[in-house]
Amino acid sequence: MSQTFSKAPSSYVEGVYPIYLSRGIGSHVIDVDNNKYIDYVMALGPISLGYNYPAVNAAIKRQLRNGISFSMPHSLELELSEDIQSIVPGAEMVRFAKTGSDASTATIRAARAITKRDKIAYCGSGGVWHDWFTALTSRNEGVPKFNNKLIKKFSYNDIESLKVLFEEWRGEVAAVYIEPMTTEYPKDNFLHNVKRLAHKNGAVLIFDEVVTGFRLANGGAQELLKIEADMVAFGKGIANGMPLGAITGKAKFMEKFNDVFYSTSYGGETLSLAAAMAVINEFKTKPVIKHCWKVGSRLQNQFNKIAKEIDVNISLEGIPVRSVISCLDEDGNDSLLIKSLFCQEAIQRGILFGRGYIMLCYSHTQQDIENTIRVCETSMKKVKAAIENNSVKKSLRGKVMKPVLTF
Numbered sequence: 001m002s003q004t005f006s007k008a009p010s011s012y013v014e015g016v017y018p019i020y021l022s023r024g025i026g027s028h029v030i031d032v033d034n035n036k037y038i039d040y041v042m043a044l045g046p047i048s049l050g051y052n053y054p055a056v057n058a059a060i061k062r063q064l065r066n067g068i069s070f071s072m073p074h075s076l077e078l079e080l081s082e083d084i085q086s087i088v089p090g091a092e093m094v095r096f097a098k099t100g101s102d103a104s105t106a107t108i109r110a111a112r113a114i115t116k117r118d119k120i121a122y123c124g125s126g127g128v129w130h131d132w133f134t135a136l137t138s139r140n141e142g143v144p145k146f147n148n149k150l151i152k153k154f155s156y157n158d159i160e161s162l163k164v165l166f167e168e169w170r171g172e173v174a175a176v177y178i179e180p181m182t183t184e185y186p187k188d189n190f191l192h193n194v195k196r197l198a199h200k201n202g203a204v205l206i207f208d209e210v211v212t213g214f215r216l217a218n219g220g221a222q223e224l225l226k227i228e229a230d231m232v233a234f235g236k237g238i239a240n241g242m243p244l245g246a247i248t249g250k251a252k253f254m255e256k257f258n259d260v261f262y263s264t265s266y267g268g269e270t271l272s273l274a275a276a277m278a279v280i281n282e283f284k285t286k287p288v289i290k291h292c293w294k295v296g297s298r299l300q301n302q303f304n305k306i307a308k309e310i311d312v313n314i315s316l317e318g319i320p321v322r323s324v325i326s327c328l329d330e331d332g333n334d335s336l337l338i339k340s341l342f343c344q345e346a347i348q349r350g351i352l353f354g355r356g357y358i359m360l361c362y363s364h365t366q367q368d369i370e371n372t373i374r375v376c377e378t379s380m381k382k383v384k385a386a387i388e389n390n391s392v393k394k395s396l397r398g399k400v401m402k403p404v405l406t407f
Contacts, residue, residue, distance in 0.1 A: 005139075005404040006044055011355055013344045015398030024051025026363035029352065037352040038368050042359035048214050048237030049282055050363025056240045059278035063270050076273040083280045084246060087218045090228035093254035096267045097245035100210030100235020104177070105130040106247055107231045110256045111175035111204035119172045120151040121165050121198075124179035124208050126405070137405040157186060159193045166201050173201060179208040180221035180229075183318030191227050204253060210235040210245070211357075215292070215321050218283050242275040282362070289321075292360045295369050296320030299358075302373045310377070312384045314342060316358070323358045327383075338383060340400045341392055345379035355401045 002008035009019055018031035027050060029039045042048075049056060063076070081094040097103040105128070112118055120132060134140050135147035152169070154161040156178075166173060176198040180191060198205045207229035213220040214237035222228050231249035238244050247254070282288060300323055303316040313328040327339040336355075343353045351372050386395040 004044070006354070006356065010399070010402040011404065013340050013347070013396070013398035013401060016344045017347050017352075017398070026050045026052070027361060027365065027368050035350075037347065037350050038364075038372055039352045040358045040360070040372075041352060041354040041356075042361055043241055044354075045211055045215075045236040045357070045359050046239070046241045047359070047361050049240045049279060049288065050361045051241075053240055053282075053363070055282055056242075056275050056278045059274040060242070060271050063274035066270075068271055069266065069269050074268050074270050074273070076270050076277070077268045080273045080277050080280075083277055084248060087223075087280060087284065088213075088232070088234075088248050089219050089222040090232070090250060091248035092251040093249065093257075095247040095254070095257055095262070096273070097235075097247065098243045098264065098266055098269075098272075100127070100208075100233060100245045101129045102264070103233040103235055103245035103247045104128045104206075104208060104210065105132065106257070106260075106262045107204075107206045107233050107249075108132055108175055108177065109260050109262060110231065110253065111206060113260045114204060114253060114256050115174040115202060117172055117174035117203075118150050119169050119174060121154055121162060121169075121173055121176045121203070122151055122178075123154050123156055123162075124177070125182045127210060128208065139405045156182065157184065157188070157190050159188075159190060159197070162194060162197055166197065171202070173198075173203045175204045175206050177206045177208060179212065180225060180227070181212055181216065181319075181322075183322060183324060185319075186225060191225060195227065195229070205230045207232045209233060211322065214238055214279070214283065215289075215359075216319075217289055238279065239272050239276040240279050242272040243269075244272040244276055246276075286362070288362045291362055292321050292364070295364050295366065296323070296360050298366075299323075299360075299369050299372060303376055306373070306377045307380055310380050310384055312380050312387070314338070314380055314383065318357075321360055324356065325353060325358065330387075336401050336403075337392055337396065338387070340398070341386060341396050342379050342383050343401070344396060344398060345382045346375055349375040349378065351375045355403070 020032045021029050022032045023030050030036050084094050085091045131143045131147050135143050154165050195205050209220045209232050213234040217223040230253045235245040297320040300316045300320050307314045315326045316323045317326045318324050327335050329335040386392045
């Protein structure tokens, strides 16, 4: 049914949402029955500029005439590396991958080789699907049991939780792997303290910028938060939907890739490289990030204002370019049932929200945002009435959204 758990019918309101999409243009997607929706899932994040974005399509077509994969390195590998170095802080060297998960796993392998240690301190929202991380999740079948002995979580904005982990694993931690920002800003110099603690204990600091890269700023979270990691994993928005990941970092760490076995036949596949070069050019010459923050702020502010006026416990939490719809029950607990009803009402009015993060792209227009705000107001009123009538479950015409995994 789906190649990706988060795109499967069970991740939406099955029975109400479309199952298959057929095409996309700008900020919209069209299903196989020709229904059109303003999309806030953005293919789970990779669409940073918009569907069928002309400059990216043109770059892919130009390269397609010259070939896709080659028997030796292609000049685009060097050119894109230089483009990435021009906008990503601390990118002294660059390697390519096909996914953000592959890039993340490569950084872990390099860190283990550098430190001669095996254990990992992890902090993030998930999204890395290889054994070293999957051992922590509910979908860990097929993963050797020893993997969950090699990784422990610590909490964001809680430096003490990382200190405890280093005490328990004194001299054993290869890497501190952290998503530098999810839906809240670092507090009390948190990231800088993480960096100091990692280096004090001989561990490599790795940033997971698979989502935050090409979202928060041109140079990602490192630029926005003014801190550089030892190595960084990128994916998703780097190539506007083409399959590409990247690893950047300081030369003294990145040089280890000359020794560890990180090698893939499609690492230099040129259509994705050409797409990424076009993406970076758009980011450098147009106000992509500024636009996304602007429209995201408008959506978030109006969404929360309307929810307060209606007096319904629904809110848009997080930051304007990476937020999430929160729906609470009468006890103040997250309710997938209420969220499913809200999303059902939205999709029936042409707005595609997912269970996870709301993503924006450069093609989202002010009119898209105003249309979305109107639909959200109607949807909130429907939810409010259902709650008051004790008919939330009865009002849901499909199945409740299901999480992909739990920790």
